[in-house]
Each structure stands twice: as structure tokens, then as C-alpha cells.
Amino acid sequence: MKAPYNIELQDVSFQYDQTVVLKNISLQVKQGDFLAVLGPNGSGKSTLLKIILGLLKPSSGTVELFGQKSRDFKNREWIGYVSQKSNAFNSGFPATVYEVVASGLVKKSGLFHKYPKDLKQQVEKALLAVGMDDFMNQSIGELSGGQQQRVFIARALIAEPKCLILDEPTVGIDHQHVQSFYNMLAELNREQQITLILVTHDVDTVSSNISHVACLNQTIHFHGYKNDFNQLSDEDRQAWYGHSVRKIHHAKSEGSR
Numbered sequence: 001m002k003a004p005y006n007i008e009l010q011d012v013s014f015q016y017d018q019t020v021v022l023k024n025i026s027l028q029v030k031q032g033d034f035l036a037v038l039g040p041n042g043s044g045k046s047t048l049l050k051i052i053l054g055l056l057k058p059s060s061g062t063v064e065l066f067g068q069k070s071r072d073f074k075n076r077e078w079i080g081y082v083s084q085k086s087n088a089f090n091s092g093f094p095a096t097v098y099e100v101v102a103s104g105l106v107k108k109s110g111l112f113h114k115y116p117k118d119l120k121q122q123v124e125k126a127l128l129a130v131g132m133d134d135f136m137n138q139s140i141g142e143l144s145g146g147q148q149q150r151v152f153i154a155r156a157l158i159a160e161p162k163c164l165i166l167d168e169p170t171v172g173i174d175h176q177h178v179q180s181f182y183n184m185l186a187e188l189n190r191e192q193q194i195t196l197i198l199v200t201h202d203v204d205t206v207s208s209n210i211s212h213v214a215c216l217n218q219t220i221h222f223h224g225y226k227n228d229f230n231q232l233s234d235e236d237r238q239a240w241y242g243h244s245v246r247k248i249h250h251a252k253s254e255g256s257r
């Protein structure tokens with residue numbers, strides 16, 4: 001039998017009071033996809049993520065997670081979330097990298113459950129996956145924005161998600177470190193088959209790593225393989241984006257990756 005989609009939205013609409021933000025969204029994401037969600041400011045990207053995460057209820061339409069109706073879905077730890085504001089700790093924040101990553105197990109084991117005996121190994125493994133294993137005992141506030149964001153991904157990874165949702169994770173990361181950050185995500189996707197959904201404005205930089213693109217502006221204007229997205233004309237892109245969007249030119253982008 002075919003595995004169910006990780007995420008399947010059918011005809012989802014959403015409005016805040018009288019303002020329609022999302023209209024007739026249908027979207028499927030399967031295990032192992034690396035999807036970039038693109039859209040101008042205010043196009044509904046964060047709202048869409050909140051609907052997927054079960055934080056907002058659609059005004060109409062259905063959301064299924066791993067083949068179950070969202071309201072019946074119990075395995076919330078299968079879907080990890082890293083927000084753009086995660087990396088905003090100042091230098092005085094009283095927590096170590098170890099403590100931040102270990103706190104990611106609360107979602108899995110519950111607030112009052114005991115931590116597992118092999119907690120240290122689990123923290124180490126998660127930090128290794130994001131290239132931060134040398135920073136375990138450091139204070140979180142002493143790290144750069146990019147390093148903090150990697151730690152927050154490790155915090156999500158320790159719960160062993162099947163799917164990770166990232167809302168503009170490179171906000172606050174130095175430009176020269178953005179590509180290596182995306183390469184790290186691509187490695188997680190490739191080696192652990194973790195599905196990645198990434199809201200980004202950085203389509204040029206991330207394009208060698210992603211497999212799929214979804215273009216959102218109230219509704220889905222395009223969803224498909226990255227290579228098909230690359231074939232769209234400038235006029236097509238402008239029509240949904242509202243202004244001109246740079247084309248992606250990557251010598252390395254091959255196949256459907």
C-alpha cells in the first residue's frame with residue numbers, strides 16, 4: 001500500500017475576522033520532500049504553517065497529517081518546528097546548549113516524564129547532525145545567530161521528527177554562512193530522509209538543495225519540482241509574486257533535486 005502523505009491539505013481556506021488570508025489551498029508533501037515555500041510579505045506563509053501545525057483551524061477544507069485527520073492526529077512530535085525568532089537569545093540568557101537541546105524532549109516525553117538514561121548521547125547525536133557537537137556546554141546566548149539556529153534545529157531533531165518545518169530560519173544568519181546552513185539541512189534530508197518544509201525568501205541560495213517549490217500568494221500559484229519552477233517565465237512569476245523575481249541559475253542543480 002502507498003504510504004500516506006506527511007501532509008495533505010484539500011481546499012483549505014482561512015480568514016482572520018473578515019480578511020481572507022488563504023483560499024482553496026491544496027498541497028501534498030510526501031516523505032523525503034524538501035519543499036521551499038515562497039511568497040511575498042503577507043501572502044499567508046506563516047498562517048499556512050500554523051494550520052499545518054494545528055495552531056489554527058481552517059475556515060473550510062481538510063488537513064491530514066500522516067493519513068489522519070489533523071484533529072485526531074496524536075503524534076505531534078513527528079512534526080518539528082523551528083521559527084525565525086528562535087535565535088534571538090541575548091548573551092545573558094541562562095541556559096547551555098545542552099539544556100536547550102534536551103528541552104526538545106518535553107514534546108515527546110511530556111513535561112513531567114523523566115528524561116531518558118542516554119540523554120547525553122541523544123543530545124550529542126542531535127548536535128552532531130547540525131555540526132554543533134563542540135558547543136554542548138557553552139551558553140546559548142554566546143553563540144552567533146546561525147549557531148543558535150543550528151542548536152534549535154538540534155532541539156527539534158532530538159524528538160526524532162519525520163518532518164521539520166522551518167519558518168525563515170536564515171533570518172539573522174550572516175550571508176556567508178547561509179549556504180552552509182542550507183547544505184546542513186540538505187544532509188539531514190538526504191541521510192535521515194527527514195521531510196523539510198522551508199519558508200524562505202532565499203530561493204537563489206537554497207535552490208541547489210531543494211526538491212520542490214510551492215508559490216503562495218493567498219492561493220497556491222505553483223507547486224511542483226524545482227526544475228519545473230525554473231522553467232517558469234518571468235511573466236508567470238511576476239503575475240503571482242506582484243513584482244519581478246530573480247531567476248535561479250545554478251550550475252550544480254541536476255535532476256529533480
Ligand SMILES: Nc1ncnc2c1ncn2[C@@H]1O[C@H](COP(=O)(O)OP(=O)(O)OP(=O)(O)O)[C@@H](O)[C@H]1O
Pocket residue numbers: 016019021039040041042043044045046047048
Ligand atoms: N492574528 C492576526 N489577525 C489578523 N490578521 C492577521 C493575523 N496574523 C496575520 N494576519 C494577516 O494575515 C495576512 C497573512 O499573514 P502571514 O503572517 O501568514 O503572512 P506571511 O506570508 O508569513 O508574511 P511575512 O513574509 O511578512 O512573514 C497578512 O495580511 C497579515 O496582516
